[in-house]
Amino acid sequence: MSNLTFDFAPDVRPLAARLRPTSLQDYCGQQHLVGPGTALRLAIEAGQVSSLILWGPPGTGKTTLAEIIARYAKAQVLRLSAVTAGVKDIREAIDQAKAALQQSGQRSVLFVDEVHRFNKSQQDAFLPHIEDGTIIFVGATTENPAFALNNALLSRTRVCLLKKLTAADLEQLLSRAIADISSNTNRLAVDEPAQQLLLAIADGDARRLLNLVELAGQAAIAGESSVITAALVKELVPQILPGFDNQGDLFYDLISAFHKSVRGSDADAALYWYCRILEGGGDPLYVARRLLAIASEDIGNADPRALTIAVDAFDVYHRVGPAEGERAIAQAAVYCALAPKSNAVYLAFNHVRQLVRQSPSYDVPLHLRNAPTSLQKQLGHGTHYRYSHDEPGAVSAGQQYLPDELVGSRFYQPTDRGLEKQLAEKLQYLDQLNQRAIQGDDNV
Numbered sequence: 164m165s166n167l168t169f170d171f172a173p174d175v176r177p178l179a180a181r182l183r184p185t186s187l188q189d190y191c192g193q194q195h196l197v198g199p200g201t202a203l204r205l206a207i208e209a210g211q212v213s214s215l216i217l218w219g220p221p222g223t224g225k226t227t228l229a230e231i232i233a234r235y236a237k238a239q240v241l242r243l244s245a246v247t248a249g250v251k252d253i254r255e256a257i258d259q260a261k262a263a264l265q266q267s268g269q270r271s272v273l274f275v276d277e278v279h280r281f282n283k284s285q286q287d288a289f290l291p292h293i294e295d296g297t298i299i300f301v302g303a304t305t306e307n308p309a310f311a312l313n314n315a316l317l318s319r320t321r322v323c324l325l326k327k328l329t330a331a332d333l334e335q336l337l338s339r340a341i342a343d344i345s346s347n348t349n350r351l352a353v354d355e356p357a358q359q360l361l362l363a364i365a366d367g368d369a370r371r372l373l374n375l376v377e378l379a380g381q382a383a384i385a386g387e388s389s390v391i392t393a394a395l396v397k398e399l400v401p402q403i404l405p406g407f408d409n410q411g412d413l414f415y416d417l418i419s420a421f422h423k424s425v426r427g428s429d430a431d432a433a434l435y436w437y438c439r440i441l442e443g444g445g446d447p448l449y450v451a452r453r454l455l456a457i458a459s460e461d462i463g464n465a466d467p468r469a470l471t472i473a474v475d476a477f478d479v480y481h482r483v484g485p486a487e488g489e490r491a492i493a494q495a496a497v498y499c500a501l502a503p504k505s506n507a508v509y510l511a512f513n514h515v516r517q518l519v520r521q522s523p524s525y526d527v528p529l530h531l532r533n534a535p536t537s538l539q540k541q542l543g544h545g546t547h548y549r550y551s552h553d554e555p556g557a558v559s560a561g562q563q564y565l566p567d568e569l570v571g572s573r574f575y576q577p578t579d580r581g582l583e584k585q586l587a588e589k590l591q592y593l594d595q596l597n598q599r600a601i602q603g604d605d606n607v
Contacts, residue, residue, distance in 0.1 A: 178377040179370055182339055183227055185234055191369065192332040193224060193325055203323065210236040214293050214300035216278070216308050216317070219325025222368030225303040226276065228325075233272035238299060239263055241273045245280035253288045260298045271298050278302030279311030286316045293319045327367025336369055337361065340376045351383055356393035364400055375400065414445065421496075422453055426461045430500040437496055441489060451477045451492045457499055465505035465581030472498050503581030511575040525566030558593065561600025 184190050187197055187204060197204045206212050212232050217225040233240045241256045260271035273289075275281070293300045300320060304311060308322050328336070341353060353361075357379070365372035378399055379391045388395070417440050424432035437450055455477065458470040476495035480488025534544035549559040563570060577583035577590065 177374075178340060178343065179373040181343055182336070182373060183230070185231065187231060187235075190224065190227065190231060191336050192328040193228070196323055196325065197228070207232055207235050212236060212299060214298075214320045215302070216312065216320045216322045217301065217303045217325055218305075218308055218322055220305060220327050220367065222365075222370035222372075223325040223327060224369065225325060226274065229272060229274040229301040229303070232299070232301065233274075236270060236272065236299065238270040238272045241271050241298075243273065243275045245275055245277040245285075248275075250285055250288055253285065257288075257292050257297060260292070264297060270296075273298040273300050275300070275302045277304065279304040279306040279308070283313050286313050290315055290319060328365075328369055329367070330362060333362045333365050333367070333369070333372055336372060337376065340373055351380060351389055351391060353379075353391045354393070357391050357396050360393045360396045364396070414440075417443075417445070418449070418453060421450065422457060425454070425457050425496060425500045426504065428500055428504065430497045433496045433500045434493060437493060447485065447489050447492050448477070448480060450496070451480060454492065454495050454499055460509045461504055461506055462499060462502045463505045463508040463583070464586055465503040465578060465583045467582065469499050469502045503583075505578045505580055505583050507575060507577050507583060515574050522568075525568050528563055528566065530562075531564065556596075558596055560593075560596040 187207065190197060195201070197207065203212075212235075215232075217228060219225060230240055232238075239259075241259055243252055243256055256273055260273060263269045263271055275289075278286075289298070289300055292298050302312075302316075302320070308317060337358065353376075361372060361375060361379075364375060375396070379396055382395060382399060383389070383391050386395075417436055421433060421436035421440065424436055440450060441447060451473070454473040455470070458473040462469040473495045476488075476491040479491035482488075529543045530546055530548040532539070532544040534540045539545075549562050551557050551559045551562075554560070565572060575590075577587040579587060
């Protein structure tokens with residue numbers, strides 16, 4: 164991309180407002196949804212769009228697409244924000260839609276931004292009016308609709324996934340922005356490094372790109388400069404904050420990527436996702452807690468030290484604070500990533516837990532029962548119990564510990580990785596001792 168030049172225009176509206184497209188031809192990105200020949204594009208062009216949920220990151224064109232849909236449908240646009248609106252506002256919007264339909268036959272697109280912030284009763288308020296055609300409902304959300312919206316609303320709408328804008332999309336938008344900002348008095352250029360930096364900072368967010376271009380242009384004019392440089396952009400945005408939405412979908416995606424990287428033994432990826440969370444303002448202790456789970460679930464007895472190291476990292480953070488504590492968590496993450504993996508305990512625990520829930524309450528064998536009173540002793544509690552420390556090798560070979568109905572069951576199946584390889588050998592040795600004792604071998 165070569166140097167781009169522009170002048171400032173007298174239009175005082177924000178750049179994002181001036182550049183908002185009004186047709187599908189000018190709409191930037193989301194070609195998987197509204198590209199030529201797609202079902203949604205054909206429906207929009209025909210003015211026959213059903214109610215939609217637009218799900219995607221900020222700055223991907225959800226509001227713009229809603230307004231384009233209304234324009235093609237020759238419908239008025241009614242806007243609500245779930246951040247500030249209540250049931251009263253919903254009723255007023257519905258009344259406006261009914262009035263327009265009755266008086267002039269005009270349909271209404273009711274656009275609800277941040278729709279996931281409405282509670283169930285507020286969401287339910289739209290249902291009859293979607294069904295009877297009073298409104299074309301278009302809800303915008305950055306959260307997973309399957310979690311954030313109730314089933315009744317989802318069943319009456321089509322969910323459309325919007326993606327972050329690509330580098331090519333952003334370049335196209337940047338060119339439009341530069342062409343728009345023009346006047347006869349203030350002519351500016353954006354050099355190549357600045358353009359690349361702007362695209363990187365935008366990170367797929369059109370609104371962020373346009374706001375920063377406008378801010379950089381104003382700063383350059385104020386400084387009597389004719390060029391927007393990378394140095395100026397860095398001064399305006401000294402740190403590129405990675406995408407992050409604490410407790411939102413992206414947060415859980417990052418945590419998922421971190422967990423799976425550790426489980427997959429990729430220490431570099433584990434560090435990358437951990438730092439993404441940190442730089443986005445995430446809680447390092449959330450990662451530390453996840454490591455505690457990983458050490459038990461994914462490493463287990465293949466390397467029991469992993470659990471100790473994860474606990475120690477958590478403790479270090481509390482004792483010395485973030486600077487050293489975050490590094491200790493990173494150390495634990497690398498150790499856990501490179502540790503041998505086993506989910507044998509995890510599987511065995513879940514299996515036995517389910518077995519207990521679905522089985523009768525089998526009796527405890529008499530010899531294993533506690534006998535603190537003479538009556539219990541008379542009933543046979545504890546009779547014939549063999550104290551293992553008094554046995555050869557501290558093993559009561561052949562002694563039964565499971566209920567009668569489960570004798571012979573094997574729940575824990577250790578792997579051949581790490582310490583579990585030795586545990587598997589120990590289990591095999593114990594099995595042999597038990598079998599010989601049961602068969603009456605006196606050499607046990």
